[in-house]
Amino acid sequence: GPCAVESRQQIMRIAGEVKRAGAHVLRGGIFKPRSSVHAFQGVGSKSERDAEEALTWLREAGDAFDMPIVTEVRGESMVDLIARYVDIMHIGARNMYDQDLLVEVAQKGKPVLLKRHFGASIEELLSFSEYIAAEGNKDIILCERGIVPVGKGKSYTRYTLDLAAVPVIHNETYLPVIVDPSHGTGRQDLIFDMSCAAVAAGADGLMIETHYNPAEALVDGPQMVTPDELKEIIDACRLLYRTRRTAAHTLR
Structure with a gap:
């Protein structure tokens, strides 16, 4: 889905188009953690009333096209409101280290999508996921979304996708791992290749930002794909997923 929910009309249209493309879950940002205070902060940033209205749009879109919905929880004050509407609660990369937020979200008893901080080690990601599990909530989805590139010079990608994290995490835990190639690259022209690479590495799913x-x-237009492009990615990744499963079974 879109990086940010912009209007009821927008999220309803995108929901229908990504569903037809093959998406299983609808994601849309209501509150946007941004690097600059002057950047668009999300339709829910001005008041709780605006936030709740946007959440009703997202809920309506998910229900209309039979998809569970997920949105990011930016702070503790938003936990109760978001929990009333969404199926999956998302803790973004910037908040991976927020222990109080992890605990409060975990206590809602809903599945939690935890993104790896762009400066965090794999060990730290696994360690902080335990704050959620310690509250009795074992429905945790981990997300690799890229780490800070090493060195200086021209930046070709927004971050560096650490795809080795996928099989490493699978070897260490029962938790599913998805990959976000949109934030991991910051470039629409790289999403297809990195999505395929993620599936080849064993990813259990993909988070791909999409806008018509x-x-x-x-928000983040340069890293979004269109619904038609999303369908091409999903079709290719499904074929690759089946091939990988067959190869893995044969090798074993």
Whole structure:
């Protein structure tokens, strides 16, 4: 789905188009953690009333197209409100280290999507996921979304996707791991290749930002794909997934 929910019309249209493309879960940001205070903060950032209205749009879109919904929880004050509407609660990379937020979200008893901080080791990601599990909530999805590149010079990608993290985490825990190639690269032209690479590495799913007109998106337009492009990615990844499963079974 889109990086940010912009209007009821927008999220309803995108929900229908990504569903037809093959998506299983609808994601849309209501509150956007941004590097600059002057950047768009999300439709829910001005008031609780605006936030709840946007959540009703997201809920309506998910129900209309039979998809569970997920949105990011930016702070503790938003936990109760978001929990009333969403199926999966998302803790973003910037908040991976927020122990109080992890505990409060875990106590809602809903599945939690935990993104790896862009400066965190694999060990830290696993360690902080235990704050959620310690509250009795074992429905945790881990997400690799890229780490800070090493060295200086021209930046070709927004971050560096650490795809080795996928099999490593699978070897260490029962938790599913998904990959976010949108934030991991910051470039629409790399999403197809890195999605396929993630599936080849054993990813259990992908989070791909999608908009029917990326050039007009209020947030992260350069890293979004269109619904038609999403369908091409999903079709290719499904074929690759089946091939990988067959190869793995044969090798074993």
